Amino acid sequence: MAGLEAVLARVDADLDHALERLFAVLRIKSISTDPAYKADVQANADWHVADLESIGFTAKAHATPGHPVVLGHHREGSGPSALFYGHYDVQPVDPLELWTQDPFEPVIEAGEGGAKVIRGRGSADDKGQLMTFVEACRAWKAVTGSLPIPLSILLEGEEETGGVNLPPFLKAHADELKADIGLICDTNMWDAKTPAIQTMLRGMVTEEITIHAADRDLHSGFYGSAAANPNRILARILADLYDDAGRVTLAGFYDGVPELPESLKKSWAGLDFDARAFLGEIGLSVPAGERDRSVLEMVWSRPTAEINGMGGGYQGEGFKTVIPAKASAKVSFRLVFDQDPNKVRDAFRAFVRKRVPTDCRVEFIGYGAASAIRFPNEAPAFAKAQKALSDEWGREAKFIGGGGSIPVAADIKSILGMDVMLAGFGLNDDRIHSPNEKYSLASFHKGIRSWVRILDELSR
Amino acid sequence: MAGLEAVLARVDADLDHALERLFAVLRIKSISTDPAYKADVQANADWHVADLESIGFTAKAHATPGHPVVLGHHREGSGPSALFYGHYDVQPVDPLELWTQDPFEPVIEAGEGGAKVIRGRGSADDKGQLMTFVEACRAWKAVTGSLPIPLSILLEGEEETGGVNLPPFLKAHADELKADIGLICDTNMWDAKTPAIQTMLRGMVTEEITIHAADRDLHSGFYGSAAANPNRILARILADLYDDAGRVTLAGFYDGVPELPESLKKSWAGLDFDARAFLGEIGLSVPAGERDRSVLEMVWSRPTAEINGMGGGYQGEGFKTVIPAKASAKVSFRLVFDQDPNKVRDAFRAFVRKRVPTDCRVEFIGYGAASAIRFPNEAPAFAKAQKALSDEWGREAKFIGGGGSIPVAADIKSILGMDVMLAGFGLNDDRIHSPNEKYSLASFHKGIRSWVRILDELSR
Numbered sequence: 007m008a009g010l011e012a013v014l015a016r017v018d019a020d021l022d023h024a025l026e027r028l029f030a031v032l033r034i035k036s037i038s039t040d041p042a043y044k045a046d047v048q049a050n051a052d053w054h055v056a057d058l059e060s061i062g063f064t065a066k067a068h069a070t071p072g073h074p075v076v077l078g079h080h081r082e083g084s085g086p087s088a089l090f091y092g093h094y095d096v097q098p099v100d101p102l103e104l105w106t107q108d109p110f111e112p113v114i115e116a117g118e119g120g121a122k123v124i125r126g127r128g129s130a131d132d133k134g135q136l137m138t139f140v141e142a143c144r145a146w147k148a149v150t151g152s153l154p155i156p157l158s159i160l161l162e163g164e165e166e167t168g169g170v171n172l173p174p175f176l177k178a179h180a181d182e183l184k185a186d187i188g189l190i191c192d193t194n195m196w197d198a199k200t201p202a203i204q205t206m207l208r209g210m211v212t213e214e215i216t217i218h219a220a221d222r223d224l225h226s227g228f229y230g231s232a233a234a235n236p237n238r239i240l241a242r243i244l245a246d247l248y249d250d251a252g253r254v255t256l257a258g259f260y261d262g263v264p265e266l267p268e269s270l271k272k273s274w275a276g277l278d279f280d281a282r283a284f285l286g287e288i289g290l291s292v293p294a295g296e297r298d299r300s301v302l303e304m305v306w307s308r309p310t311a312e313i314n315g316m317g318g319g320y321q322g323e324g325f326k327t328v329i330p331a332k333a334s335a336k337v338s339f340r341l342v343f344d345q346d347p348n349k350v351r352d353a354f355r356a357f358v359r360k361r362v363p364t365d366c367r368v369e370f371i372g373y374g375a376a377s378a379i380r381f382p383n384e385a386p387a388f389a390k391a392q393k394a395l396s397d398e399w400g401r402e403a404k405f406i407g408g409g410g411s412i413p414v415a416a417d418i419k420s421i422l423g424m425d426v427m428l429a430g431f432g433l434n435d436d437r438i439h440s441p442n443e444k445y446s447l448a449s450f451h452k453g454i455r456s457w458v459r460i461l462d463e464l465s466r
Numbered sequence: 467m468a469g470l471e472a473v474l475a476r477v478d479a480d481l482d483h484a485l486e487r488l489f490a491v492l493r494i495k496s497i498s499t500d501p502a503y504k505a506d507v508q509a510n511a512d513w514h515v516a517d518l519e520s521i522g523f524t525a526k527a528h529a530t531p532g533h534p535v536v537l538g539h540h541r542e543g544s545g546p547s548a549l550f551y552g553h554y555d556v557q558p559v560d561p562l563e564l565w566t567q568d569p570f571e572p573v574i575e576a577g578e579g580g581a582k583v584i585r586g587r588g589s590a591d592d593k594g595q596l597m598t599f600v601e602a603c604r605a606w607k608a609v610t611g612s613l614p615i616p617l618s619i620l621l622e623g624e625e626e627t628g629g630v631n632l633p634p635f636l637k638a639h640a641d642e643l644k645a646d647i648g649l650i651c652d653t654n655m656w657d658a659k660t661p662a663i664q665t666m667l668r669g670m671v672t673e674e675i676t677i678h679a680a681d682r683d684l685h686s687g688f689y690g691s692a693a694a695n696p697n698r699i700l701a702r703i704l705a706d707l708y709d710d711a712g713r714v715t716l717a718g719f720y721d722g723v724p725e726l727p728e729s730l731k732k733s734w735a736g737l738d739f740d741a742r743a744f745l746g747e748i749g750l751s752v753p754a755g756e757r758d759r760s761v762l763e764m765v766w767s768r769p770t771a772e773i774n775g776m777g778g779g780y781q782g783e784g785f786k787t788v789i790p791a792k793a794s795a796k797v798s799f800r801l802v803f804d805q806d807p808n809k810v811r812d813a814f815r816a817f818v819r820k821r822v823p824t825d826c827r828v829e830f831i832g833y834g835a836a837s838a839i840r841f842p843n844e845a846p847a848f849a850k851a852q853k854a855l856s857d858e859w860g861r862e863a864k865f866i867g868g869g870g871s872i873p874v875a876a877d878i879k880s881i882l883g884m885d886v887m888l889a890g891f892g893l894n895d896d897r898i899h900s901p902n903e904k905y906s907l908a909s910f911h912k913g914i915r916s917w918v919r920i921l922d923e924l925s926r
Binding site for chain 2: 040041097104187212219220221232233240246247289305312314320326330335338365366
């Protein structure tokens with residue numbers, strides 16, 4: 007126990023330096039979806055390689071057909087081994103004018119409740135979170151000269167774009183990656199005071215569709231009504247995706263979606279979740295999903311369809327009476343339980359094709375696909391982590407569901423055969439993917455301390 | 467007749483200079499909808515003032531709350547007077563990458579059928595057309611030292627943006643503007659060999675709507691389904707605008723829309739209109755409008771609703787699982803016969819409001835509104851113009867309908883109490899409002915000659 011206390015003290019003493027390191031990585035514009043930032047993503051990977059090597063890892067940025075995968079090993083010692091996963095790429099920052107600062111010039115400032123926050127793109131998703139783990143390793147190494155258990159660290163650069171190159175990488179390096187447990191820091195606490203381990207993850211299918219009509223933009227005065235308008239075709243397709251009760255209308259969409267097990271239903275009912283406050287915090291009040299479901303079910307255990315982007319025709323200032331040649335949309339489906347991502351994709355494509363007039367055509371771009379997943383919270387590693395988190399935060403860590411999709415968790419399970427423990431320190435108001443993303447300073451500091459404790463528990 | 471022949475000969479001899487003048491004005495980037503081009507629009511107005519003065523007009527660019535109105539007078543002589551209207555502003559040029567040249571560096575080249583065309587933004591709409599009239603005046607003046615009839619020329623700089631400042635200008639200058647007949651050159655021929663006078667014009671109402679939901683962009687994994695998605699709300703609104711038979715569903719939309727008079731029905735049935743060729747030319751084959759109407763009815767005499775633009779969420783490369791804070795669309799309605807533009811606007815707004823959830827809100831921007839209009843083709847000026855056009859082209863000029871809206875024609879009728887004769891030399895494949903807009907060189911040359919003849923006929 008003396009070792010643990012000394013390492014925790016080291017974390018406290020070294021916090022300013024840990025923040026300097028975090029800020030250095032937050033300044034790198036690692037926007038994976040935009041080819042203009044390719045060199046920045048590479049620079050970010052190189053930064054992590056050097057950083058891991060400074061802690062005593064052997065590390066390398068592995069080239070892929072997309073952005074690099076950083077992989078580091080520190081396998082001295084005995085005990086159960088772990089593979090940590092994080093991602094160093096970030097979402098685009100538009101609309102830039104809504105940021106109160108340069109998204110890539112992080113600052114520490116008072117948050118809405120007065121507590122300090124780290125503001126900047128990637129502060130919560132996922133650079134701030136992944137660095138809590140790296141800093142925990144650094145503190146152990148500094149104090150004891152080693153790590154409590156054999157560790158590998160895997161950092162992805164394409165999580166925000168579907169991560170199509172990671173599964174082949176996992177397959178190709180399976181032997182090198184295999185460990186007793188996977189660890190991921192990319193999820194939220196239950197609330198600002200209550201830590202949580204997420205044991206259910208929704209899956210996801212993402213598709214981009216483009217409707218092509220006339221071979222050029224047309225004047226709506228000459229061709230209006232007579233010529234197919236791809237905006238109208240697209241609006242019909244997207245509207246038809248939902249029925250009046252808020253259910254998704256794709257054929258077979260709810261196959262493999264059971265009612266919640268009674269035990270989980272009871273456990274969730276015991277959570278102090280306030281749907282009104284959850285929506286009120288973002289300026290809304292009416293749950294928009296399936297009419298007969300609670301908000302918690304909507305965001306944790308029910309499948310969804312969302313139109314993440316759509317566009318066609320003239321969108322500038324003023325008016326242009328054009329009928330565009332094409333219109334497109336990006337649609338994502340969150341999947342639960344045993345929904346088959348490939349079947350959902352096929353059903354969606356058939357649904358779209360059925361609604362495209364015979365003289366028009368549709369083009370599909372398929373992005374990532376991942377099944378939903380559940381991990382066994384009764385397994386020893388989960389109980390140990392729960393104890394460590396509860397010790398650090400002074401409240402019992404909760405096992406929760408969650409709406410986000412972390413495809414790599416499913417991939418680690420299916421390709422490497424490992425369970426994954428998802429413990430993260432994000433908060434619901436972190437504005438990830440939005441302007442003014444932030445990460446609570448307490449999340450960063452106590453997050454590092456939490457991993458110090460989890461590594462200690464896992465070694466016992 | 468000697469005078470007329472001499473003037474026509476002068477037109478032929480001066481064609482190269484007329485083209486130089488046209489090119490000079492085509493090079494000016496007078497995109498009225500984009501504030502970035504405000505100075506260019508002003509420069510274009512100034513160009514016309516100087517040009518009209520060089521022909522002997524007294525001319526001035528009148529300031530308005532928007533872009534200037536150019537007004538020139540040449541009122542010597544006797545006979546029935548005329549007010550000519552044209553517009554010197556142009557549509558935006560995006561998508562720029564589809565142009566085969568700089569849209570503002572006009573060229574003369576072989577068109578698809580081999581005949582020469584003038585290519586560039588505004589070549590047909592409306593700089594090329596309005597210059598046919600100006601050049602006709604220049605030729606008369608050069609040969610005879612005067613014009614056949616007293617003339618005023620009115621050139622608008624906001625036609626492409628709804629022209630909200632023109633009606634107040636017409637009211638304020640009514641006495642100065644009044645004449646026996648209005649002349650407009652902003653319409654098409656029946657085909658490349660057959661001139662036409664358009665005696666029916668659809669009206670138009672244009673609206674922009676923005677749906678606001680959450681107070682920020684959201685992560686669809688955390689908020690999907692629970693939080694209102696403005697893309698989904700907008701898609702539903704836009705899809706609901708049409709029923710399965712292709713009719714517009716707004717309450718009272720078809721009030722004031724009678725069946726075509728038998729005489730007009732017969733006259734149109736006699737036109738050699740090929741719906742298959744009309745759609746085939748733009749790469750389509752299935753009429754998209756009301757199921758029980760002919761294509762000619764759709765584009766000439768039936769009201770329409772078109773989604774000219776829509777957008778919300780992430781539209782860049784790749785994927786971003788965002789639920790946007792807002793989404794918007796630009797919708798235009800073409801009106802016929804006695805439809806009331808204000809009632810249509812009100813019905814649309816009520817229709818939209820009804821479909822916006824109580825925790826979201828909608829914002830409207832109303833652009834122009836104009837009633838449909840018909841002019842008396844049996845009146846003397848129309849018969850004279852028909853004769854002049856038939857003489858020039860060697861085929862009888864047709865009286866036709868038309869799908870485009872020229873709100874100023876309705877304004878001239880209602881505010882100044884004048885009939886308007888619409889004679890233009892555009893062709894259906896001119897790609898106005900689209901990349902690679904062109905104007906046939908024959909349209910320009912014989913268009914000038916046509917106006918020379920019409921002015922002569924009107925003086926008789």
